[in-house]
Amino acid sequence: MSTLQIDFGHAKPRIVGIDLGTTNSLVAVMDLTGPRILSGIVPSVVSVTEFGEVIAGAEAREMLITHPERTVYSVKRLMGRGVGDVQDELKLFPFHIVEGSESVLKLQLGDKVMTPPEVSAYVLRKLKEDAEEVLGADVTQAVITVPAYFNDAQRQATKDAGRIAGLEVLRLVNEPTAAALAYGLDKRKGGLVAVYDLGGGTFDISILRLHDGIFEVLATNGDTHLGGDDIDNLLLNIALEDIHSEWGEDVSGNAGLVQLLRRAVIQAKEALSFAPSATIDLEYGPRKYQREIDVQLFNRLIEPIVERTLGPCRNCIKDAGVTVEQLNEVVMVGGSTRIPLVRSAVERLFRKRPHTELNPDEVVALGAAVQAGILGGEVEDKLLLDVTPLSLGIETMGGLMSKLIHRNSTIPASETELFTTAVDGQTNVLIHVLQGERELVKDCRSLARFDLKDIDPMIAGMARVQVRFLIDANGILNVTAKDLRTGKEHSMDVKPSYGLTDDQVEAMILESYDKAEEDFKERQVREARVEADAILGAIDKAKEDEAYDALAEEEREAIDRSINELRLAYHSDDHILIRDQIEKLNQATMALAEAIMNAAVGKALKGTNINA
Amino acid sequence: MRFYEALGLEPKLALDPDDLKKRFYDRSRQWHPDRFSRGSADEKQKSEEMTSMLNDAFRTLREPVSRAEYFLRESGLELSKDAPPELLEEVFELNMTLEELRGGDESAREQLASAQERFTSMLGEADASLAGLFGRYDETSDKAVLDQIRATLNRRKYISNLLRDVEKELNVHSAN
Numbered sequence: 179m180s181t182l183q184i185d186f187g188h189a190k191p192r193i194v195g196i197d198l199g200t201t202n203s204l205v206a207v208m209d210l211t212g213p214r215i216l217s218g219i220v221p222s223v224v225s226v227t228e229f230g231e232v233i234a235g236a237e238a239r240e241m242l243i244t245h246p247e248r249t250v251y252s253v254k255r256l257m258g259r260g261v262g263d264v265q266d267e268l269k270l271f272p273f274h275i276v277e278g279s280e281s282v283l284k285l286q287l288g289d290k291v292m293t294p295p296e297v298s299a300y301v302l303r304k305l306k307e308d309a310e311e312v313l314g315a316d317v318t319q320a321v322i323t324v325p326a327y328f329n330d331a332q333r334q335a336t337k338d339a340g341r342i343a344g345l346e347v348l349r350l351v352n353e354p355t356a357a358a359l360a361y362g363l364d365k366r367k368g369g370l371v372a373v374y375d376l377g378g379g380t381f382d383i384s385i386l387r388l389h390d391g392i393f394e395v396l397a398t399n400g401d402t403h404l405g406g407d408d409i410d411n412l413l414l415n416i417a418l419e420d421i422h423s424e425w426g427e428d429v430s431g432n433a434g435l436v437q438l439l440r441r442a443v444i445q446a447k448e449a450l451s452f453a454p455s456a457t458i459d460l461e462y463g464p465r466k467y468q469r470e471i472d473v474q475l476f477n478r479l480i481e482p483i484v485e486r487t488l489g490p491c492r493n494c495i496k497d498a499g500v501t502v503e504q505l506n507e508v509v510m511v512g513g514s515t516r517i518p519l520v521r522s523a524v525e526r527l528f529r530k531r532p533h534t535e536l537n538p539d540e541v542v543a544l545g546a547a548v549q550a551g552i553l554g555g556e557v558e559d560k561l562l563l564d565v566t567p568l569s570l571g572i573e574t575m576g577g578l579m580s581k582l583i584h585r586n587s588t589i590p591a592s593e594t595e596l597f598t599t600a601v602d603g604q605t606n607v608l609i610h611v612l613q614g615e616r617e618l619v620k621d622c623r624s625l626a627r628f629d630l631k632d633i634d635p636m637i638a639g640m641a642r643v644q645v646r647f648l649i650d651a652n653g654i655l656n657v658t659a660k661d662l663r664t665g666k667e668h669s670m671d672v673k674p675s676y677g678l679t680d681d682q683v684e685a686m687i688l689e690s691y692d693k694a695e696e697d698f699k700e701r702q703v704r705e706a707r708v709e710a711d712a713i714l715g716a717i718d719k720a721k722e723d724e725a726y727d728a729l730a731e732e733e734r735e736a737i738d739r740s741i742n743e744l745r746l747a748y749h750s751d752d753h754i755l756i757r758d759q760i761e762k763l764n765q766a767t768m769a770l771a772e773a774i775m776n777a778a779v780g781k782a783l784k785g786t787n788i789n790a
Numbered sequence: 791m792r793f794y795e796a797l798g799l800e801p802k803l804a805l806d807p808d809d810l811k812k813r814f815y816d817r818s819r820q821w822h823p824d825r826f827s828r829g830s831a832d833e834k835q836k837s838e839e840m841t842s843m844l845n846d847a848f849r850t851l852r853e854p855v856s857r858a859e860y861f862l863r864e865s866g867l868e869l870s871k872d873a874p875p876e877l878l879e880e881v882f883e884l885n886m887t888l889e890e891l892r893g894g895d896e897s898a899r900e901q902l903a904s905a906q907e908r909f910t911s912m913l914g915e916a917d918a919s920l921a922g923l924f925g926r927y928d929e930t931s932d933k934a935v936l937d938q939i940r941a942t943l944n945r946r947k948y949i950s951n952l953l954r955d956v957e958k959e960l961n962v963h964s965a966n
Binding site for chain 1: 811815818819828838839841842843845849
């Protein structure tokens with residue numbers, strides 16, 4: 179009896195874990211046996227086709243070479259950043275920034291204009307679809323990983339991307355912390371673990387204390403613009419200079435060629451992790467370029483990049499209040515940690531052989547799935563206590579930053595501050611919130627301006643508004659204000675310095691629904707036309723068959739009438755009409771098709787006699 | 791004192807670090823937002839309030855110095871910003887040495903290194919005397935002991951600033 183009463187409708191929806199990487203993205207889920215990758219790697223590339231359709235993943239990566247002007251990669255580098263921040267990136271990456279992008283960057287892709295969160299949303303949507311196909315169920319909730327050193331705006335942008343893609347982002351998890359979860363190092367023993375994460379575009383170092391299922395991050399550090407991309411660009415510049423002198427032509431403006439060369443450079447870079455030398459090999463029409471690079475040269479080139487990761491490591495050890503000798507394990511994460519020079523530098527600094535057992539491309543997604551399991555209640559013995567990577571403060575007199583929450587504070591972390599008026603009758607107070615470690619406002623990152631408005635006019639210093647700054651478990655700032663005189667919540671306007679306002683995100687979510695419908699309709703029309711082409715072509719051929727001549731006059735007329743109707747429907751935008759006419763034409767030609775079929779069968783039965 | 795309450799502790803100056811950590815971990819397991827991701831808005835808010843308080847409390851109480859500073863503040867005693875008079879001569883000498891080193895007198899480096907050693911050992915002495923005072927206050931609740939703690943904290947803070955300046959100067963010059 180009871181077996182029939184199992185109600186699958188009440189099964190809890192699965193929360194997926196997503197690694198939204200600079201170069202590649204992955205989706206995973208928690209199973210009874212542990213975390214599992216759900217589908218193949220999805221390249222974090224988005225492209226707009228000639229039909230105006232937006233595609234993401236491997237297909238889009240191919241478009242990098244054929245249609246570089248309508249394709250974008252490494253968009254993670256632009257998340258949560260303003261135009262002023264990305265000038266250096268623009269020299270190296272073929273981003274087409276729309277003029278007049280102010281606090282929110284806008285990219286031109288073909289005839290579409292998109293913000294970085296919208297671009298990322300297409301990658302997320304692809305992952306969502308892949309996951310739904312494998313799981314055979316809707317996926318609406320996700321844990322998404324971010325670099326530990328991402329600031330508030332970069333985190334918010336990632337969360338926005340999830341929302342635009344139709345995913346409720348239950349948690350943003352720091353990538354190195356996710357990796358520690360995936361390694362399950364707590365099972366072997368407690369202790370101190372360093373996670374060194376060098377990915378496509380970002381570098382993180384985190385130090386954790388593991389104790390009885392608790393993963394307590396002691397300190398984190400990093401650089402959100404340092405990774406494999408930078409190595410690629412170094413090699414690319416060398417190759418471009420070579421080609422300039424060999425071919426006598428500067429090809430750096432040829433975007434398709436540059437992307438082809440970039441691919442060749444990456445292949446050589448990857449080969450150099452396993453071989454003493456590799457060749458950058460480019461064929462562009464009749465022209466060829468080849469250059470051998472040996473490990474010695476490669477190491478010399480990338481040494482400054484590897485060196486740039488070591489400073490943050492030393493600072494992190496210091497901030498964690500530990501010594502190198504006290505660290506029990508070092509874990510390597512991110513594709514760039516396959517490079518032998520990176521491994522040896524880490525081994526030298528930490529004086530122990532780093533863990534490289536898990537696939538460095540998959541470990542973050544697996545960890546995100548474990549965190550999804552924690553949130554879903556399937557994993558009960560583990561708990562992550564993470565920290566905020568940057569100090570949070572407010573602007574005070576003289577352009578100084580006054581810190582409220584210090585970096586490496588365990589999150590959620592909160593602080594309250596009392597604000598009042600400075601002038602009689604003042605009705606609003608502006609609060610400028612910043613993130614960073616420096617003393618001066620101009621050296622810190624502006625997060626947002628909060629306007630405490632509608633303060634009742636009174637004598638200066640009488641107003642009492644208590645503002646609470648809370649960094650939540652995602653590392654994102656939440657601000658609430660309370661009027662202590664009335665005890666009521668005080669209203670305020672929020673102007674994020676970089677990134678989208680809530681209203682803008684809502685608008686994008688709505689638009690993406692509309693667009694999705696539009697895209698879907700367009701595709702159906704195109705598919706119906708392809709089918710119509712096929713049947714019209716088949717009938718043209720059938721008309722040459724003797725079976726056609728054998729048809730009655732009115733049957734032939736009926737066919738011609740249906741053909742004309744289909745041709746009229748063909749140019750409408752109504753796929754249902756096209757399909758109806760196809761069906762009618764099918765009906766009208768049924769007798770003809772049967773006759774042709776019978777004749778063919780008859781011929782076949784007579785077999786070789788006729789053909790002989 | 792709310793930080794003590796958050797961890798279920800009586801307000802004492804001397805705490806067992808392992809017990810403190812265990813209390814923090816146990817309460818984190820119970821209240822962390824991860825446990826309420828599918829909970830109601832009220833539950834989520836409560837969880838955020840509890841854990842942010844818990845995190846603040848643990849961060850403040852785990853180090854003896856920040857713990858004592860908190861304890862004093864809550865008892866209505868502020869730390870003074872004046873230099874402890876017994877250190878004035880020390881500070882005067884140090885400033886001379888720093889001037890000499892900046893002026894290019896390399897022999898001053900040795901003096902600075904010995905100052906570094908001296909300050910480090912003074913810090914250690916301050917920490918040891920704090921630990922003793924903590925125990926005495928917890929037993930007696932004697933206001934005079936609390937004043938002694940305050941004086942020791944002042945002295946300690948001042949020494950640690952001096953040490954920081956010395957180390958900064960030594961690092962700058964060894965880097966050249």
